[in-house]
Amino acid sequence: MKVIILGSGTGSNAEAILRAERDGELGQAAVRAVFSDNESAGILSHATNYGKPAHFLSAAPYRTKLDGEAENVWINEIQAMEVDLLVLAGFMRVIKPPFLQAFDKQIINLHPSLLPSFPGLNGIRQAFEYGVKITGCTVHWVNEVVDGGAVIDQALVRVEDDDDLQALASKMHHAEHLLLPSVIRRLSVGDIQFPQ
Ligand code: GAR
Numbered sequence: 001m002k003v004i005i006l007g008s009g010t011g012s013n014a015e016a017i018l019r020a021e022r023d024g025e026l027g028q029a030a031v032r033a034v035f036s037d038n039e040s041a042g043i044l045s046h047a048t049n050y051g052k053p054a055h056f057l058s059a060a061p062y063r064t065k066l067d068g069e070a071e072n073v074w075i076n077e078i079q080a081m082e083v084d085l086l087v088l089a090g091f092m093r094v095i096k097p098p099f100l101q102a103f104d105k106q107i108i109n110l111h112p113s114l115l116p117s118f119p120g121l122n123g124i125r126q127a128f129e130y131g132v133k134i135t136g137c138t139v140h141w142v143n144e145v146v147d148g149g150a151v152i153d154q155a156l157v158r159v160e161d162d163d164d165l166q167a168l169a170s171k172m173h174h175a176e177h178l179l180l181p182s183v184i185r186r187l188s189v190g191d192i193q194f195p196q
Pocket residue numbers: 007008009010011012013014043089090091092110111112120121122123176
């Protein structure tokens with residue numbers, strides 16, 4: 001199963017995926033490349049460190065979505081790689097219908113809350129400020145509704161009374177780093193099915 005990872009930031013989840021692959025824990029999945037809309041994103045350095053192609057593609061002039069001419073470039077570059085799965089790991093842009101149609105039922109996203117609670121930006125902070133005692137992370141199929149596609153799997157994180165936001169974030173990232181590679185592995189060996 002050929003995989004690409006898309007991300008905009010630090011790339012700790014991409015690194016968890018790359019580490020799992022290096023350690024033989026990613027089943028039949030192989031990461032072909034990492035793409036970022038942010039030229040200085042840490043995720044590109046992680047890709048290089050693991051010997052994977054790291055591609056910066058501009059998404060200008062838009063700031064929060066993939067649209068217009070830039071979207072066409074992204075679609076063409078990724079289609080040329082003939083991959084099976086696109087993993088959004090901290091990719092902070094709204095995906096529009098042309099991109100979704102180009103990679104129909106092939107895109108998964110990691111979100112830092114138990115969807116459908118706390119969609120959108122800052123999922124960890126939203127849950128912390130609401131005061132929930134249990135939160136967690138979600139991997140879901142991507143559709144036209146932001147953070148609204150079918151849930152594939154979730155992991156729970158308990159919020160202890162003495163957790164501050166930073167402590168919670170650290171527990172959340174630990175949970176994410178286990179969940180996302182696990183979902184990719186299970187997709188690759190058929191334990192989780194792609195949508196029909
Ligand atoms: C992760 O916490 C992920 O859940 C979140 O961005 C972070 C990326 O961290 N994604 C979203 O908020 C998407 N709405 P990373 O760059 O260290 O993997």
